[in-house]
Amino acid sequence: MFQHLLRGMLLLGLLLGALPGQAAISDAEAINRAGQQRMLGQRIAKSYLMIGTQTRSELALAQLDASVASVEENSQLLGDYASSAAIRGAADEAGLTWQQLREQALAAPDKSRSLEMLKLAERFLAQSETLALRIEQHNGSQPAHLVNRSGRLRMLSQRIAMLYLALSWNLPDAELRSKFDTAVEEFDQGLDELHAAKQNTEQINDRLEHISNQWRFARVGFKLTEDGRYVPTVIVTTAESLLQKLEALTADYAQLAQAAR
Template identity: 30%
Template sequence: MSIDRRGVLLAGLGCTPLARAQGLDVNEAINKAGRQRMLSQRMSKAYLALAQGVEVDSARRALERSQALFVRQLDELRGFFPAPEFAETFRGLDAAWADYRQALTAAAPSVAGAGQVVARDARVLQLAHQCTVQAQQVSGKPLGRLINVSGRQRMLSQRMAKLYLAAGLGIATGAAPTELQQARTEFIAAMKELRAAPESTRRIHDELQLADAQWLYFDRALARLEPGKPDARASSDVFVTSENLLTVMEKVTGLYGAVIA
């Protein structure tokens, strides 16, 4: 299988200046809340890659930049959504993030520390998703749901790669294949929904077609999973293809946010 590594844009995520909280609109807020879900899984993926010695330079950049972006966006979102129901979500997210960050940074990434990282990313993902759903409810428009669904595809790309790497290292090997298949099914169904949405512009359809092509590479890489049997080359392919797919879905989500309802 040939992987186009030129498509990896690790440096792009987290490097552009973020809008100030008061400059956000609700579509941007849904996008950023949804991006927090993705970052929860991307950080785990990067940690597991480092623990396995896979794509070390890229994984280290991904881990560092994802942490910084998560913190900046959390502050932005807290300022944009001051309502009491959001305050409770943010309190929980602050606590979950503190625990998760401690696991990520307490020591150099290792197989010994990987189990704790994977366990703690779940709570951050849950609360980031809760925040995204609340943001979508503020919008109250079909477009808000499409931003949510498209943004969730970013998370699923990182979650599937994380599950692959975790299973390869022998972490949660029993549950990982089942969860991986569930995420795969959800990803395929969501792509179908996005293609059918009347709000999807010609440009969005072009990007979705590109995402379909990236998905084929990623799905083939995922199919090589052998729980408990780490394969550096296969893990590298999963890491790279997940980043390529993330880059495309990041653009698609931004395009939905720019649609005038």
């Protein structure tokens, strides 16, 4: 029943994504969409683990549905946008991995197959990272770099929650802890870089302050893992709130990048 429900959700997402009349997207929006792909792959894996660990399963199902539909829509828009051979090649490569990731996501969560899911999400992340970088290089402006950097924090909010769930489920991967620690460190560094950006407006600085406050709260929950105690519901809820704030922040940077063209 689970797989049947998800296939129905996917069909709806595909139909919505295939609607005609979508306008071509700008360079700034293309960077934003490619950055979303990075995040969505990690979000799909996180939702998969939420269902498997029975952590807010109903919410996870809704997130999985929305994420699959969003990846499909973004893939279509980015495919239409691709303005160079390098961008087209990166988009095609990510698209091939997405087909495998989607198939895995549509299956009922199984602990024995969870590492396969994480590997596919990792590959899709790396390929979407390359795509975002190619588009940023094509744009060539500092605001475009800030869109990419902010979008990467958006991805890290979901990656950290995903890895936290994997640790709490005791998945057999000796590198999970180091990957988790690296993701937390990268979030710290990315946030510091955005705070220091000279292009920041008052609104952006205000958003960054709210994000920093919530990030400090999340870090308290991370420390509990050192004692083998986990609070997955708290962490996934905090990650969701961070994601919403980072979406708004990335949109602000996208507006700056568009204005700089």
